[in-house]
Amino acid sequence: MIEAVGLTKRYGDKTAVYNLSFQVRPGAVTGFLGPNGSGKSTTMRMILGLDNPTSGSVTIGGYPYRKLPNAPRQVGALLDAKAVHGGRAARNHLLSLAQLSGIPARRVDEVLGVVGLQDVARKRSKGFSLGMGQRLGIAAALLGDPQVLLFDEPVNGLDPEGILWVRNLMKALAAEGRTVFVSSHLMSEMALTADHLIVIGRGQLLADMSIKDFISANSADFARVRTPDTEPQLREKLSSALTEAGGHVLPEQDGALRITGLALPRISDLAHEAGVRLWELSPHQASLEEAYMRMTQGAVDYRSTVDQRAGLQQPLPPGVQPPVPVPGQGQPGWYAPPPPQQGGQPFAMPAPAAGPYGAAPAGGHAAPAPGTANPYAHPGAPAQPAAQPHPGAPAQPAAPAPQAQQPAQAPAAGQAPQDQPPALVKTAPAAPAAPATAPAAPAAPAPAAPAAPAPAAAPAARPAQQQAPAAAPPAPAEPAPASAASSPASDDPTQPEDAR
Ligand SMILES: Nc1ncnc2c1ncn2[C@@H]1O[C@H](COP(=O)(O)OP(=O)(O)OP(=O)(O)O)[C@@H](O)[C@H]1O
CATH class of the missing domain: 3.30.70.100 (Alpha-Beta Plaits)
Incomplete structure (x- = not known):
């Protein structure tokens, strides 16, 4: 389980994440949603020990990432699929990651098969499409047969078949009892993939609820x-x-x-x-996408001057007060209440004193003047008012459904859908015991495990941008792409690396 408590990250005077508390449980896909710049990647980097929280903490299985023994075998991550050494063949890229973590070479071929890259395994990744790069990043995340997986926007650049494949992969991994934490901008995609949702805006928690609750509260x-x-x-x-x-x-x-x-x-x-x-x-x-946009509309940092969402907003009806802060927001287990019975905004934003950003204006930004046409409004799509009562919604939010159930059994390989990996992890060496039961002195990592190895995909993820934790040995560095580019043979991305 991943657990964040009061997680806050400031970069100078910029607060990227503020007082974030949540849990990500095993056996479920947990979607991590938020507008651009809301702090999703920063949160994931803190989970992976690649950024230090300014305050608060985040643990995996009870331990900070850097104190997890043999972390690459326990946690896999895809943060940035493009940040790989383009001059290196896909298989060699994975092989180097595997060797750093003591993972046998046969596992590399397994994961290449799982992600469908076996036929291009010897091609250099600089010739890969965005979708192929995403698959390579996912292969790297799966390499260590980890129990905890983090994926930052894994469907970026994928075609519909690829999106379906990722969706089924996430579900299959969760069905095996793994903890799967996946960020996305797309509510519609999360509605099909996730069991649970964590929504943030401007670094603060907006909702922490099961997808079932979200749907029942928002699709009235x-x-x-x-x-x-x-x-x-x-x-x-x-x-x-x-x-x-x-x-x-x-x-x-x-x-x-x-x-x-x-x-x-x-x-x-x-x-x-x-x-x-x-x-x-x-x-x-009402569509879930609309509900999500209403929820986050006051927390959007980057917005076109011609806002397509103007049509989602309406002036409050006469006599209806603007939203008030929601008690308990930001606390563990809190989730946004269902829409009110009478007027008001379904998902209130924090009050001015709630955080470093101050109050979001009710409704996010000024509602269009009466009679002003929204140039992007779909003629057939009804505009969604900021205040939408839901007769079916309970007056008080019910307690969130238990987030995750441990699946009784991992699905047998033969039962998996065709586009699911037949055996994701079965032949890899057994992962070490969970940290809760493993080291007697967790603060002192096992000799075989570096104190802060970056996750399987992380070392390759942002070699130039990510700073190794001060207290940890530097993350294994890939050769700089620039030096690879200086090799004449590396100029032809379609040329198999081995043929050079
Ligand atoms: N190293 C950094 N230095 C300064 N500011 C940063 C740094 N990393 C992130 N930020 C800022 O923190 C905020 C959150 O960024 P982050 O990348 O976590 O958001 P995000 O939700 O992942 O965005 P997106 O969906 O666009 O990827 C942004 O305003 C960003 O500019």
């Missing part, structure tokens, strides 16, 4: 109703009738009403009783 049905544009009084009349009948009514940008809490036939009957003609009465379902 609603109805869109439109009255004749020429008779605004009918809209008001209908709005009052629906509210009196217990519905929650919110205005949409195009003049329609978004109704939750009333079934379509009931809305029709109420309109009929009120003598209001309807131009539209249609069923809809």
Whole structure:
């Protein structure tokens, strides 16, 4: 299990991660979501001992990464697939990583097969596509048969078949009881892959909840109703009738009403009783992507001046107060509450005093002026108001579902889907016992294990950028790509390295 407690990282006056507390449990895929620059990679680097927290701590199996005995056998990571020595053949790249960690060469061929790179194993990686590079990075992460795996944006650059393959691989690894922590920008992808979600914005925890809870809280049905544009009084009349009948009514940008809490036939009957003609009465379902964007909209650092998400926001209805801070936010086990029953913003951002960033403006940024068309709004897609009541959502959030169950059994190789690895790790040497049961004196690493070996993929991940921990021996360095490029033979990326 990975556990972060009060994790904070500052780079000068820039706070990348602030007071982050969460757990990533074995036997489940935990998605790590957040907008660009929200601190996902920084958090992963701290988990892997590649960055020191300014305050707080993060442990794997109870120990900081640097104190894990034989860490590359226990933790595998893909941080940056592009940061490999391009002049080196894929197989040789993996072989060098394996040798640094005492992993037998046959394991290299196994993982090459698992990721589907066996046919290009002797090709230099500088000729690899982005997707092939991602696969090589995943192979490096799997090399040590680790129980804990971290993947930073593993589907970047992959085609649909590759995305499906990664999705199934993550699930298969979790089904074997491993801890799988995977970052992404894509809520839709995480909805298909992850069992649990941790969402951050500007380095702070926004949500820590099971995907099931997220879906049930955010994919509520609603109805869109439109009255004749020429008779605004009918809209008001209908709005009052629906509210009196217990519905929650919110205005949409195009003049329609978004109704939750009333079934379509009931809305029709109420309109009929009120003598209001309807131009539209249609069923809809909020998308998870929309819900995620609403959750993070106040925590986005980089935004186009022509914001496509303007259409997701609405002015608060009259009388509705802007959101207030959520008690307990940032504490372990906290997760964003379900949308409120009446008005308000489903996922409130921290108050000004909550962190170094101060308060996010309600709704993230100014709502468009009434009548301002969103140039990117999908004509068929209803705008999502900032305040969306969910009749099905409980008034109080239920306790989060247990995050992970240890699978009773790893799936047999024959049962795995076709695009899953048949045997991910079975023939590799047994990984050392978990640190909780292993060393009597965990602070003193076993002689065979360097105090802070970078994870299998980490040494290659950012050779130029990552600094080895001060207290640790330097991470094994790859030869600088520049020197490789000076070799005439290295100029042809399609040339097998062995043929040179
Ligand atoms: N070494 C560093 N020095 C200074 N600032 C840094 C450093 N590393 C990260 N940051 C800053 O910390 C913040 C978080 O960056 P980080 O890369 O962790 O975000 P992220 O969520 O992984 O982003 P993305 O999704 O774009 O990869 C950013 O504002 C970034 O500029």
